[in-house]
Amino acid sequence: MIVALIAVLVFSARPAATAMQPSETCQRRCGDIDIPYPFGIGPGCHLETGDWTFVLSCNRTADGRHRVYNYKIEVLDMSVRLGQLRIWNFINPWCYNGTTREMNDQNNWWYNMSITNFRINDAQNRFTVIGCNSLAYIRSLNETTDKYMTGCMAMCPAAGRLENGSCAGVGCCQTAIPSGLNAYQVSFEEKFNTSGIANFSPCSYAVLVEAAAFDFRTTYVTTDEFMTASGGQVPLVLDWAIGNQTCEEAKRNASAYACVSSNSECVDSMYGRGRGYLCNCSAGYEGNPYLLNSCQDINECEDERFNYPCSVPGTCTNTIGSFYCSCPDKTTGNAYNGTCEENKSQIGWQIAIGVSSGVVVLIVTASCLYMIHEKRRLAKIKTEYFKQHGGLQLFEEMKSRQGLSFTLFTQEELEVATNKFDERNVIGKGGNGTVYRGTTKDDETVAIKKCRLANERQKKEFGKEMLILSQINHRNIVKLYGCCLEVEVPMLVYKYMPNGTLYRLIHARRDGPRVPFSLRLKIAHQAAEALAYLHSWASPPIIHGDVKASNILLDEDYTAKVSDFGASTVAPTDEAQLVTFVQGTCGYLDPEYMRTCKLTDKSDVYSFGVVLLELLTCRKALNLEELEEEKYLSSQFLLVLGEDRLGEILDEQVKGEQSFELLEQVAELAKQCLEMASDKRPSMRQVAEELDRLSRLSQHPSGRQNSKEILALLGGLPSTTSKVEVSSTKNISSTDTADIGIRSPR
Incomplete structure (x- = not known):
């Protein structure tokens, strides 16, 4: 059996679609298949789009029949109205x-x-x-x-x-x-x-x-x-479209616009922006919108393909693009969906008008009362949601604290900012919600997140936690502008980060150079500083709970901003509060957290260790396409490190930029973050200080010196009087309040 390959031909660049019209001599039938324009056989008979979409051929096969082909694909039939093949x-x-x-x-x-x-x-x-x-x-x-x-x-x-x-x-x-x-x-x-x-x-x-x-x-x-x-073949339905422009873009170039028939209209492809458009005859017309003057009026009153549109025979009148039903002279009634009857006396008319007027008044009154009731009901629901999510407590705290920069947005404001949460404004989706790009009434670009709440406890403490997050003022934590609490699922409004996520920075480019390792270390250090702040200096301390590369955003200067506090929690004050349901992202989750259901600040340390591995290797934390033993990056890293094969897993660009001794130190730091027992892991403050030292060292002009010089820079030779302790257990230990001990490089 030969490998089936539908198309392998590479086309050279050709002009965009032109609104040409086919010659009258073009072949419009092959065998028993009609070939409507924009499809065609031969030059000048099909719409030129620079690809094979509308190019057909009529071939005589071994059985003596004529069959239609699109390049090497045999065509069964095609539809201009449906846009299908x-x-x-x-x-x-x-x-x-x-x-x-x-x-x-x-x-x-x-x-x-x-x-x-x-x-x-x-x-x-x-x-x-x-x-x-x-x-x-x-x-x-x-x-x-x-x-x-x-x-x-x-x-x-x-x-x-x-x-x-x-x-x-x-x-x-x-x-x-x-x-x-x-x-x-x-x-x-x-x-x-x-x-x-x-x-x-x-x-x-x-x-x-x-x-x-x-x-x-x-x-x-x-x-x-x-x-x-x-016969070894079965039918398959394909959708087609013209070019790669939207209707709005195609109309700007009149010579290339394909909807040439009068009484036709343009429809964007269902597959989204950049996937082309289709042409349809307007309602009440039929024909081929790609041919001049082809869309003609449908006579709904006489066309046998349509059911007679009026309920009373003989009452239909065709109009251009439509029709209307009217009762004959000296009769009254509803010819559309009722009956036509002879005129009654003037008194009967007056009675009918009176009854009709009364009914109209009743309907209008009932409608107004219903609208008022619905408006009050919706207002009540919004108020209940606002209370449920801790809005009253948050509002009181805002009034009592002068200078607190935090805004309570309404649902209508956020709908306007995101064009009613249009899917085209989605910039990210995750386990804790969907993020939309929006523009506030002050013309400021923001990121609006529709959260997913896990349980009733989170609903009750949402307002309290928002107040805590609003007071966090750290250069490496994304700024929270405000929230909306009058909806079932609360929405958060953050400052928009134009350079996306660290995940996209690491993994988006498959070929070509990636960002230098010195910048990666700088971003890692900034993220570690943010987490250390949350653990040590925020009041009360906060555990992030979902540290990963996609939750580290980058501003216009590629400065790291830790984001997404959907899984975060205030550090517990007693053991009973530690028990919770496990949430997070596979590949980053702390094994001890999954085993004990106790979320601690060391859980963030473990997840951050996986982020360090991504920076070192440019591999994903979890790759389901790999073999079982290689799916998890952390397991694969610990395996090669234990077998002294670190170089096999490191990113080739990183090995070319930095000395191997420096990379060993970063790998050792990651290993210590990944310790199975949380009490053996360093704190985020220790990790941040070590990354600060390594980041400065990675930018040192002598960063590629010989091993002795590198050892001296990284912490001193064992015989020197350095404050850094060389640990044989590979765990971070401190002999000074500001220094971290690392295992000696090989």
Whole structure:
């Protein structure tokens, strides 16, 4: 079986779409398939968009039939009105040799439609797996930050359990796909096979297929009927659009705007900004909006395709783009959805008018009363939410404390700032809420977070904790401007950080140089200073609870700002308060915290140690695509460090910038933060002081000297009179109130 490859051709740059019109001599039918513009066969017959989207060919196949192709894809049909194209998609088989029970080599298929503006319709298609004990995966190949991968497994407990038409996991399974997919890979899990199972086919199949065109048969699992009956192909629905501009952007260039018919309108692609647009005839019109004067009025009164629009026969009058229903002369009534009757006496009219007027007055009065009731009810709900979240306590504290810079925003103010929380304004999502970018009425750009509250205790203490956070004034903690408490889920308003998160700074670029290690150490030192402040000098002390790279923001000068206090808590004053439910982010969670359910300041130290590892290695804290023993960065780091193989895990750029001795010291600091027992970990104040020393050393002009010189700079040779103690236990110990002891480098 040859690897199925839908498209591999790389296009050179070509002009943007032009509002050309096809020649009357263009071929508009191939075999039994109509070819509407903007699709076409040959130059001048299709819309030029610089890619293969609308380029078709009519080929005569071996069976003597004429078939339509888009590059190498056979086309079933196409729709201008729906903006869709149906194609034949190859079934991916995976068979076993019945003699040797060895797998075929082709258990992976790649599909790439990136040379077109097609997207696979996620509503009408399903990833389908057929077989016995067969597990297949589908993953996206798009070069974006949005990665996708899912699997589907078909089990076969016994042949008698199979059922025609049922694709729910026995012999057949189906799963949904994400929106916007245009390049993907299909692969089978080699651990599962059907070799040696009696009464079942040795082949498994995986394919993206139009759900409405697929009907499971039990013989698909017991024989090779699925391949033979379908010819190895099944229908697949694609969505298409024009270019990569929005309607607003395309209209600015009249020569390139494709909606050329009068009575037509432009619609942005459902896949979001930068994914093109479609043209539709306006309501009441039909035709091809891509052709001049093609959208013509629909005669709703006579067109047999439409049900007669009026309830009374003979009362419909067609208008341009619409219609109306009117009762004949000397009759009255409602021709739209009622009856037409002969005129009554003047008295009857007066009675009818009087009754109608009374009904209108009653309806208007009832509507006004209902609106007043609803307004009061909503105001009451907002007041209850405000009290529930500690708003009254917060308001009283604000009045009693002069000079407190903290604002209580209304729900309406934040809706205006975010355009009613438009998805296009989302700048981040996490376990503790969604963050939107917004602009206040003072034209200040802010970050607005809609929180997720975990329990009733947090609801009651929310206002109190907001008051505490509002008083934190530290250069490395993001500024909290205010909050909104009159909603079910409170919202926080922070200062906007233009350079995003430390996570994006470390992991966004796959190729090319990353930020220098000296800047990484500087950011780490600033974040450590912020956490040390929260632990030691905030009143009362605060435990962050969710320290990770994505919660360290960067301002315009790349100064670190610790953010996201959704999992934070005031340091407990007794042991009973320590017990809580475990929350945080996998890969950063303190093992002792997960085991004992006791959150302490040393839990933040452990999480910060994982952040140090990300800075050293440029690897993610948790990578589910790796092998089991390499999924967690902390476990992998401790393993190579224990085997004296630190160099294998370090970022290559870091090794080229700094001396290995300095990197060993940073690694040793991270190791001490990752101690399983919290009492063996250093405090955040000790970590901050050590990072301050290492950060200054990383910028020293002699940072790449020989080992003895580096040892002298890092803490002195063992024979010197330095205040730094060389510890053989690899734990930070202090012989002075301001100095931290580190293990001697190798």
